[in-house]
Amino acid sequence: MGVTRNRVARAFAVLEAFTPERPSLALSEVARRAALPLTTTHRLLAELCAAGALERDGDGTYRIGLRLWEIASLAPRGVPLREAALPFLEDLYEVTHENAQLGVREGHDVVYIERIAGRRAVGVLTRVGGRFPLHASGIGLVLLAHAPESVQRGVLEGPLRRFTDHTITDPARLRRVLAEVRRDGVAVSDRQVTDDALSVAAPITDLSVVAAASGAVAERLAPAVRAAALGTSRALSARRPE
C-alpha cells in the first residue's frame, strides 16, 4: 500500500489515478487507484489542489488543474517541439485534409504531441497526450525503425498486439518492414490500426519524430509528409544555437 514510496512518488500516484477514461474522480476512487489509505489521499489531494495541480469540481470530484498543464507545456518534447512542427503540419493538413500528427517515442510506445484534423478527416484512435504501441501505426513504425537496437529487440521479443487482420504480429516480418522503412524514408501503415485508415509517416532528423497523414493513398501522401518532416528538421536545426 505504498509504504515504501516517498511523498513525491505518492503525490504522483495520485495524479496518475486520472486517465482519459476517468478524468474526474472522487476521493475514494483516487485512494483505490493510487493504492493509498484514505487519510493520506485526502491530505495529498488538498496539497495538490493548493499547488494548482488539481482542481475541485462543484460536485466534490477532482480533476487535473490548468496550472499543471501550464508547467507541463514547457516539456521540450511537448509544446516547444510542436511549435516548431506546427507550420509544416498546417501545410500538410491543407494539402491532404487528413489527420496530420506528430509523435515522439517513450519506451515501447508513441506519445502523440499534436494532431490536426478537420471535421471531414477520418476518425482515429489517437489523442494528444495519448499513447499507442510502436508496431502498429505509421508514426510508431518510423520511430521503431530509428530506435536504439535494444528498444527494437524489446518490441520484437514482446507480444505484438493485433488490432486488425493487417497488424504485423510476426517478429520476422516486422524486422523486414523496419528495414524497408529505414531504406525508403517513410513508413506506411495500411489498415494496421483500424480497418478504414492508412497512415504515412516520415522521421524528423535527430529526434525520431514523425508527421503522419492517414486516410488516403500512400504514394500521393508520401512527398507531402516527407516535406513536412524535412521542414521541421530544418526549423529545429536553425533553433539549436540559441
Added chain:
Amino acid sequence: MGVTRNRVARAFAVLEAFTPERPSLALSEVARRAALPLTTTHRLLAELCAAGALERDGDGTYRIGLRLWEIASLAPRGVPLREAALPFLEDLYEVTHENAQLGVREGHDVVYIERIAGRRAVGVLTRVGGRFPLHASGIGLVLLAHAPESVQRGVLEGPLRRFTDHTITDPARLRRVLAEVRRDGVAVSDRQVTDDALSVAAPITDLSVVAAASGAVAERLAPAVRAAALGTSRALSARRPE
C-alpha cells in the same frame, strides 16, 4: 526559505522554477529559484525524475518531463477543450490564414490553450501554455467582459499595463469597451498588444473561451470568428451528457 511549505508544495516550487525563458536548469539554479536549500532541492529533483515529472539532460541540467505533460494533458480546460474547438479553429484558419487561438481565463490572465498558425501569419507574443493580461488582447477582452463582477473590478482597479499607444489603460474607457463587447458579441483589439496586429475574438458559451484571429480587418473576420465560437459551443453542449 520554504520551511513552512509541505513536501508537495516544495516539489511544485521546484517544477515552477522552470519557465519559457529558462526551460533547462542546473541544480543550483533550481535551488535559488525555488528558495530551497541545495540538499532538499537535490532530493526533490531525484524524486521528480523518478516520477517522470522531470528529465535529466546529458549535460546534467534538468527539464520538464514528457510524463508530466501526458498527465497534464487531461486537464479539462486544456487538451479536451482544445479537441472540441480544433475543427472550428481549423476552419477559421483556412478562411483567414491568420493566427487562430483559443484561451481560458485564470485569475486576471488569459492562458492560451491553442494557437494554429501558418508560416505566413503575423508574429504574435502568445505561446501555448503562456499567460497574458486580460485587458489588452481580443481574447482577454472577451474573457474579461464575461468574467464575474469581482474579477472585472479587480482588473479595473489594478494597474493596466501599456503595451502600445493603443492599449486601453484608462479604467473608465475600459469599462465602456467591455460593455460594447457584451453588446456586440465580439471584441476587437486593434494594435493594443503589438503595433502590427489586430485580433477579433468571440466567447464560447458557458466557458468564456474565445477563438481569435489576428492581423486583418475586423469586419471581415468577425463572422468567421463568431462561427468558430458557436460551433465549439455546440460541440461542447452535445458532449455534456457523457
